[in-house]
Amino acid sequence: MSDNGFAIETKDLRKAFGSTVAVRTLTLQVPRGEIFGFLGPNGAGKSTAIKMLLGLVRPTGGQAFVLGAPAGDVEVRRRVGFLPEDFRFYDWLTGAELLHLHGRLSGMSPAALKDRVPAILDLVGLAPHADRRLRTYSKGMLQRVGLAQALVHEPEIIFLDEPTSGLDPMGRRLVRDILRAERERGATVFLNSHLLSEIEVTCDRVAFIKDGEVVASHELHPSAQDEVHVAVQATRVSPEAMAGLARWTADAMREGEVIRFGVRSKDVLPDVLRHLVASGADVYGFTPERPSLEDLFVRIMGEDRGL
Amino acid sequence: MSGIWIMAGVTVREAGRRKLLWMALLAALLFLAIFAVALRLQVLQFQTRSMSPFLRYQVEGGMLMVGLYSCDLLAVVMTILTSIDTLAGEISSGTIHAMATKPIARWQFLAGKFLGFVGMIAAYVAMTFSGTIAVAYAVTGVLPEHPLRGALLILFECLLALSLTFLAGTRFSTLTSGVLVLGLQGVSLMGGWLEQVSGFSQSTHIVSLGVACSLIMPGESLWRRAAYEMQTPLAASLSFSPFANVSIPSLTAVAYAGAYLLVVLAVTVRHFNRRDL
Secondary structure, three states, X not given: OOOOOEEEEEEEEEEEEOOEEEEEEEEEEEEOOOEEEEEOOOOOOHHHHHHHHHOOOOOOEEEEEEOOEEOXXXXXXXXXXXXXXXXXXXXXXXXXXXXXXXXXXXXXXXXXXXXXXXXXXXXXXXXXXXOOEHHHOOHHHHHHHHHHHHHOOOOOEEEEEOOOOOOOHHHHHHHHHHHHHHHHHOOEEEEEOOOHHHHHXXXXXXXXXXXXXXXXXXXXXXXXXXXXXXXXXXXXXXXXHHHHHHHOOOOOEEEOOEEEEEEOOHHHHHHHHHHHHHOOOEEEEEEEEOOOHHHHHHHHHOOOOOO | OHHHHHHHHHHHHHHHHXXXXXXXXXXXXXXXXXXXXXXXXXXXXXXXXXXXXXXXXXXXXXXXXHHHXXXXXXXXXXXXXXXXHHHHHHHHHOHXXXXXXXXXXXXXXXXXXXXXXXXXXXXXXXXXXXXXXXXXXXXXXXXXXXXXXXXXXXXXXHHHHHHHHHHHHOOOXXXXXXXXHHHHHHHHHHHHHHHHHHHXXXXXXXXXXXXXXXXXXXXXXXXXHHHHXXXXXXXXXXXXXXXXXXXXXXXXXXXXXXXXXXXXXXXXXXXXXHOOO
């Protein structure tokens, strides 16, 4: 494995703390320029996996590459941003001083930071609070300044561990907009969050991790060529009309006034609708549907284990 | 290398912002004021009785040594108290996560913090040490022999304590680190006094025990070497003094302390590089 277009690539990555296996065999590929969601229940090994990718935790097996270099490589860290879960910092610094410190440690010059720090503080909505000590910040403000320190040096890949947990809806929207802007800039975002609704609207792709292994991955914004499921609310549907659906689908099922089926592509849906109307059915609803991320999560992860 | 200097600067700034630096300076000024008053009272006491100038000079020299010993203890304790949380605290709170993922090697992170403390401790030792000597000279006219050697040995003793707080901080919590390093300092103190007592009692068993303690933690032997360097030959030979030359640590003992410091730092870096954060 090396620099072959993936921002992150791992193979059989493993971490055991004594007899406890935190990450079993993590094999993962994250394309560059995407917002990638990393999902799993508590104790699945998500945070340990992120720490291994950042060089904070030493793997006990397998390989991990970030931006083509072995995970934790000191020089590559110049191109990496990280917002840890429960971001802690030197609370005796002001917001602006914290960003200057992290910018300097990331290799930026004082001259470059002179313009960059006010700009990034403005971006996260903290410009009026730049000179306040961090110990006076609210939880949401700390989350915002934490995000700012992860972005201050314009990294190529950004790891965010629960970036919106302390934010109100406006703050979450802001973070969402910032992450999309980062993707537009060409950055890759690796997002670990419990807020499935946030993941659903923000990420391009997700991987589900369970017991330290990736058990499924899923593209969240399918193209017109991808399979789609439809729910049709209709009356007066004749057996011939149902049989005629076989041209597009093999799994049409009728439950009262609702017919459900899947088709290979969204492009065929107008033909399906025309067929039903032409065969005499009264159609009241025609809704392409996708299972929600939450449905998918529950289906993949199984029962709640109370972790 | 710039990462080291950034971390050193942050370390000094943190000590200032969290008022550690100012509290330590306040304690030092209080110590100097008390020392000056005590010394002045003693001088006034001497003036009421007839005492030969020679003997008076020796006794005042002994009092200067008491002052410098207090200065040494104060510096070592301040070193331990101000630095004990710097690694253990950042590791346990998670503050280190955002810092250790920056493009600086872990040894540079450690070196920066260490250098920051070295700078502060050196300034502190210089201030309290020169202040003690200045007070003694102003009140009594007494000066130590070889003050620079003495100051450097006291600084060396502080660095030994600092290196141990760093080593403990990479492995244990703040509280455990503090107990461990202060405990080792106690062992060192005991070793020094046992070696001193052995000079009077001539017991080889006590000598062995004292030497063993000094090998476990050689800090106190550095102070005793400093005392030897700073005392007048006559004052040192007066065996009633706690700083008497009954058991002078050799240069080999000083070299051992140097090797000890290097080994502790090497083990600290090795462990910090390998540990999970």
